[in-house]
Amino acid sequence: MAKKKHSNQNPPVQKKKQDNKKSHNNHHQPSNGSSSSSSSKKSGLVFPVWICVVAGLLSLSLGLLTPHFLRHQSSTTTSATTNKHRDLQKQKTMSSQQQESDVTMTDRLHPPPEFACTSDRLSQVLHDKPVAGMHVVCLNQTMASLQIVFYPNAQHTSNPPSIQLEGLPAWDGFKDALVTHLQLTPMDELHQPWAVFSPDGELLLREDNEHVQMDGVASMGMVLVFQGGQFIWPGVKIGFRRTIPLHYDSTSTTSAKKQTATLETISLEPLVFAVDGFLGEEECDFFQTQATPSMAYSEVTLMDMDKGRPASDFRTSQSTFLTDNTHPMISEIDYRTASLVRVPRVHQENVQVLRYGNGEKYDAHHDYFDKQLYQNDPSTLRNFIQYGRRNRMITVFWYLSDVEEGGETIFPRFGGAPPPRNMADCQTGLKVKPARGKVIIFYSLKPDGSLDPLSLHGACPVRKGIKWAANKWVWNLPIPEFGSGR
């Protein structure tokens, strides 16, 4: 039986002229150079260190006020957060006797409490089994050195490797340490630069940043490094629940803003989270109403081996893309989604609304594009996936209705199971029951940036009732020419 792998895709749109070649995310605002320097000249060491720490945290949080996942890619390089480093240099010129006695009291420059590398915080990011390409790094900055503890592939270990760098290292030294101890591979034309994030998904550094002042970073406490360059929530273990704050774009006008979301890990292989109540009643109704006039039996982008076959061989539901991004309810959810996955809105496709009537289904497939399977489709290869560099990374799948019977989303390769022989089979695997307002988040790419074949999934036939749902696809790179963030 022919393998029925296929992807569903927005039809190609004329590419707008956009320069997104070399983009850096500017996550730290430049320091204004004021604050604690005069008091650190006058008084002893303990007092100025505290002032410096407070000033550092203040300017760090100012830098974080507009999280990167709400911003478009900017072309500035990483710059200084605080004047803490300069103050530290001044302090180092003080008498060594004075320094010694005070250092014992304020030896460690405290990271923001929520990012401190405590065993509790570590238990929220480490896994029993290695996660290829996601690394946890603990930074312990003292007056004299920076201690770096590595948890390669975000795996628990009682004896993690660590190193000690003298003073506050330069970006090059820190970068070399990460590359060596985490075995990071350099970017090339098919791979994004690796990147360093706060545990809350804030982009801090990228491999291709040129001028980085390390003070803000070194005092972060814990950072996550992703070989694939994009943030992915650590799954930790099945049943793990993480409540995250949701941030909103300042232009957002909706009154009913959700402040938090709770992600529950429902599978590690593939990585799947469930978020109850992510969408409100009004929103579920709105998307059904908005989509109804343009619903049509679904198209799929056929792989080479499937060319000529009708889409209904695989997928019998109706669907439509909603393209009016200026509608407040649509853009509101785009921003909410950017915050949910901590990936900027410009990585999102327009939402695709789905409706399954009785008996309608969608056989198991991947949402990513495997470039090997599109070698005879130059348009998809070039325009969408840029020969494999760009791809769908995340599906945020919305359930807009309850379904009386059937209509589950199935992951047949749950737990690393082998590929099913029959892609229409709905017996084995993880089955997610639709529930109005709930979304699931699943990752088609792994933290190292490679395709995750275990993300295979399908829609079981609806047995009773109607299933309304939607796909919100988030790419691993900006898609300004066909995404919803245009």
Ligand SMILES: O=C(O)CCC(=O)C(=O)O
């Ligand atoms: O309807 C579902 O549960 C899944 C649909 C799906 O995977 C898709 O539209 O790509």
Ligand SMILES: [Fe+2]
């Ligand atoms: Fe899908």
